[in-house]
Amino acid sequence: MSGALERSLREVSERLEQSLFAEEMSRRNGLLQSLDPRVKVVSFLALIIAANLSRHPAMIAGLYLLTLLLAWASAVPAGFFIRRVWLALPFFTGLVALPALFLTPGPPLARLPLGLIVTRTGATTVLFLLLRVGTSISLGLLLILTTPWAALLRALTVLRVPDTLVLMLGMTYRYIFVLLRITNDMFLSRRSRVVGRLSTAQERSIQGAIAGTLLAKSLHTSGEVYLAMQSRGFRGYAHTLRPGRITWRDYSWAAAVALLVGAIVFLAC
Structure with a gap:
């Protein structure tokens, strides 16, 4: 069996499993799953804004701990939730913030080869940025994991997102x-259908053929999907079977989030 084909098959299968797992989590019996999607979208957006406005690392750390507590109350596995955020964060935000370790003026913290000096102020700035970005991403990920995708998109209408964009997403x-x-x-x-090992040229040929066939199938499928939507009465707006109803639980959640965000903004000013 070709190593390239084996890796490609494994990666595609992993993406499918992750998608199915995320959909399954959004239908579990948890705290956030019981809230109205519209209330969740507005409240989580407010929490993300508050996390980016706060100037106190302890407050952002407390907000992140609250995110972990909400994930636990919503039956989201802690290991899965933490890995999805912090395994990729250093490779993106960390690389962007890396120059701040050396360019930010301040007392020296460590001396590296080639005359590079890590300043204490720079290290604090980088850690603060990582904590803020990690908290914001965790909040967004928690919203996605606890809300069915169709309901989440429908809830975007509260933010006046155009219906056409919601439908496209x-x-x-x-x-x-x-x-x-x-x-x-x-x-x-x-x-x-593969027996034995393939050469590199054969692997590239097979992968190219699969990519070309997939492109042709995607074009064909897009036309079929559009015709199927029209035959079922689609006229530019998607209707959902469950419009949703705001209950006392949603009002209580919204009030608690409003108090928390208000306190964070007040302390940030």
Whole structure:
């Protein structure tokens, strides 16, 4: 079996499993799953803004601990939740903030080869930035994991997001999922027909053929999806089966978030 095909099949299968796992978590019996999606979108947006306005690391750390507590109350696995944020964060935000370690004026903290000096102020700035970004991403990820994608997109209308954009996002998500299934089937089919090892040129040829076939299938599927939507009465606006109803639980959650955000903003001013 070709190593390249094996890796491609494994990666596509992992993406499918992650998508299914995220959808399954959004339907669990948890705290955040019981809230109205519209209330969650507005409240989490307010929490993210508050996290970026705060100037106190202890307050942002407390907000992150609150995020972990909400994840636990919503039946989101702690290990999965933490890894999704902090494994990738150093490679993106860390690389962007790396120059601040050496360029920010302040007392020296460590001396490195080539005359590089890490300042105490620079290290504090980088850690503060990582904490702030990590908290913001954790809040956004928690919102996505505890809300079905269709309900989340429908809730964006509260923020006056155009209906056309909401519909495009919804179709894109589902369409990507369909393409992943097709890709997985194509790689699995090719794998079952390969005996022995392939050369590098043969691997590239097979992967190129799969990519070309996938492109043709995606174009064909897009036309079929649009015709199917029109035949079912689509006229530019997507209706949901569950419009949602705001209850006392949603009002209590909104009031608690409003008090917390108000306190953070007051201390930040």
